[in-house]
Amino acid sequence: MISTNQHMVSSYTNSFIGMDEAITLKKLIANQSIRIENLDVFIEDQHILKNVNLTIPEKSITCIIGPSGCGKSTFLKTLNRMHDESPEVKISGKVFVDDENIYGPHVNVIDTRKKMGLLAQRPCPLPMSIFDNVAYGPRIHGIKKRKAINQTVIQYLQYVGLWDEVRDRVRKSATRLSIGQQQRLCLARGLAIEPEYILGDEATSALDPLSTKKIEALFVKLKEKYTIILVTHTLRQAKRIADHIIFMYLGKIIEAGPTEEFFNNPKKQLTRDYLSGSFS
Amino acid sequence: MKHLEEKIFKVIMICAAMIILGVLMYIIGTVFYRGLPALTLDMVTKLPGGGFYLGKEGGVLNAIVGSLYIILGSLTISILISVPLVMYINFYLPARSIFSSIIRFSLDILFGIPSIVYGAFGFALMIYLGIRASLIGGILTVAMLIMPIMMRSFDEITRLLSRDLPDALLSLGTTKYEMVKVILRQLMPGLVTAILLAIGRGIGDAATVLFTAGYTDNIPTSLNQPAATLPLSIFFQLGSPVEEVQNRAYASAIILTVIILILSFSARYFSSKFSKNKI
Numbered sequence A: 001m002i003s004t005n006q007h008m009v010s011s012y013t014n015s016f017i018g019m020d021e022a023i024t025l026k027k028l029i030a031n032q033s034i035r036i037e038n039l040d041v042f043i044e045d046q047h048i049l050k051n052v053n054l055t056i057p058e059k060s061i062t063c064i065i066g067p068s069g070c071g072k073s074t075f076l077k078t079l080n081r082m083h084d085e086s087p088e089v090k091i092s093g094k095v096f097v098d099d100e101n102i103y104g105p106h107v108n109v110i111d112t113r114k115k116m117g118l119l120a121q122r123p124c125p126l127p128m129s130i131f132d133n134v135a136y137g138p139r140i141h142g143i144k145k146r147k148a149i150n151q152t153v154i155q156y157l158q159y160v161g162l163w164d165e166v167r168d169r170v171r172k173s174a175t176r177l178s179i180g181q182q183q184r185l186c187l188a189r190g191l192a193i194e195p196e197y198i199l200g201d202e203a204t205s206a207l208d209p210l211s212t213k214k215i216e217a218l219f220v221k222l223k224e225k226y227t228i229i230l231v232t233h234t235l236r237q238a239k240r241i242a243d244h245i246i247f248m249y250l251g252k253i254i255e256a257g258p259t260e261e262f263f264n265n266p267k268k269q270l271t272r273d274y275l276s277g278s279f280s
Numbered sequence B: 001m002k003h004l005e006e007k008i009f010k011v012i013m014i015c016a017a018m019i020i021l022g023v024l025m026y027i028i029g030t031v032f033y034r035g036l037p038a039l040t041l042d043m044v045t046k047l048p049g050g051g052f053y054l055g056k057e058g059g060v061l062n063a064i065v066g067s068l069y070i071i072l073g074s075l076t077i078s079i080l081i082s083v084p085l086v087m088y089i090n091f092y093l094p095a096r097s098i099f100s101s102i103i104r105f106s107l108d109i110l111f112g113i114p115s116i117v118y119g120a121f122g123f124a125l126m127i128y129l130g131i132r133a134s135l136i137g138g139i140l141t142v143a144m145l146i147m148p149i150m151m152r153s154f155d156e157i158t159r160l161l162s163r164d165l166p167d168a169l170l171s172l173g174t175t176k177y178e179m180v181k182v183i184l185r186q187l188m189p190g191l192v193t194a195i196l197l198a199i200g201r202g203i204g205d206a207a208t209v210l211f212t213a214g215y216t217d218n219i220p221t222s223l224n225q226p227a228a229t230l231p232l233s234i235f236f237q238l239g240s241p242v243e244e245v246q247n248r249a250y251a252s253a254i255i256l257t258v259i260i261l262i263l264s265f266s267a268r269y270f271s272s273k274f275s276k277n278k279i
Helices: A002-013 A019-027 A072-079 A109-115 A130-140 A146-159 A163-169 A179-191 A209-222 A235-241 A259-264 A269-276 B002-038 B041-045 B061-092 B098-112 B115-129 B135-160 B164-171 B176-203 B207-212 B230-238 B243-274
Strands: A032-043 A046-057 A061-065 A089-097 A116-119 A197-201 A227-231 A244-249 A252-258
Touching: A032 A072, A032 A227, A046 A072, A046 A227, A046 A244, A046 A252, A061 A072, A061 A235, A072 A089, A072 A197, A072 A227, A109 A116, A116 A179, A116 B164, A130 A146, A130 A179, A146 A163, A146 A179, A179 A209, A197 A209, A209 A227, A209 A235, A235 A259, A244 A259, A244 A269, A252 A259, A252 A269, B002 B243, B041 B061, B041 B243, B061 B098, B061 B135, B061 B176, B061 B230, B061 B243, B098 B135, B115 B135, B115 B207, B135 B176, B135 B207, B164 B176, B176 B243, B207 B230, B230 B243
Parallel strands: A061 A227, A061 A244, A116 A197, A197 A227
Antiparallel strands: A032 A046, A032 A089, A244 A252
């Protein structure tokens, strides 16, 4: 197990992998859930992501850090194909999720998005009750039975620690919750569609410290079952909860590795500069 | 110097507000001063009798019912067309599509066309199709008149919606249609505003219905019969040489105003009832 991990690290540290390394990579697929090959993203004529090659280890938290405008959010959006909504975005390369290229010709976008639970920067509850917010996903994905839905809703509200706070008002509007509660509700809503991955796009940046703490604790709890990819702009958060760090700068992956190694012993000068705060 | 600027600007603002208020008060004052004494129960419960326009007994029930028929009919048609169109150009077409700019541009032009042109166009179309002045003719023509304003105002409100909600929905794996259904709940107050603007334009317009709906002293019982409308009723009563009848015209204007008020309040009420969970 340890040796595989090291292998993994070395393969994603290098963003320009050769053929041999790609083959080793394929052998490791079994425990590497998302694999990205030669990903380039253009928005109009701007080259946003430049030849990204990555593997993201499963059942752990991977944090993507980097200064604003470096392509973190764009990268996250390529994982659940949210760029499909903007025709000015051109994507080339392959993104394998569970060994299937999600940019392949026969991929159902909805299935891909169902696999990826997204937690956005600002919580955005749906214009309906707390209960219906969580029940919405299961309902549109075909669960009709009232009992099953009730169970799912309660289960996930409990999971995110919201149930005790809202049990008397689950039929009331979700918008009356505090922003921290709303974010946990959005997490419950995402989990209720039973994704395999959780994507967080600066999911705590709008929250107060206490709510941030709660969400972070949830992520740590969730990594037992899910593969979590977080975009964050706070280094401290990455340090606190990440197992792996990916550092991006100007659309390129500069360095990637296990958290401890990344922070204690960064290999690239650019990483060192970023960590020391020379630029942000 | 700055102090003086501030003062001058303040005076200008207050004058502007006063002018608007004054004009409004003058109009409402005249309408009520002349109309209130003539506003009897008969006005709203009776059809015009023989010689009504020369001062004999009767009311304008024909016009009240006709106006309601026409506005409700045309609202139904325009909502059924506006909502899909606005959803299409906002959520199905890409953000800066040429097609949606063409649609918005055409709507702006349609919005500026005088209502008499709609009336003439509707009339020409009806002749071509062999339809006489009738309720259905009025409904369709008024629908054409109010559709641009409904679409354009609903569109403006829809464009203000942040991308967060559509993105949140899509990332849950919804289809576009499922997404639009939830978004519409959020947009309900905006839709109501658009409907109210459309009512305001449609119900008070005389020129569109003049040729297309015609005029009658009876309440239409089918779509093929002509229908009276309040604006035309006011027009005919004002044209009477008898002062009493002219006062009834002002009373009819009060009735029209009250109908608009009732429609506004009920629309706002239902909208807040249906969208109590909005963000």
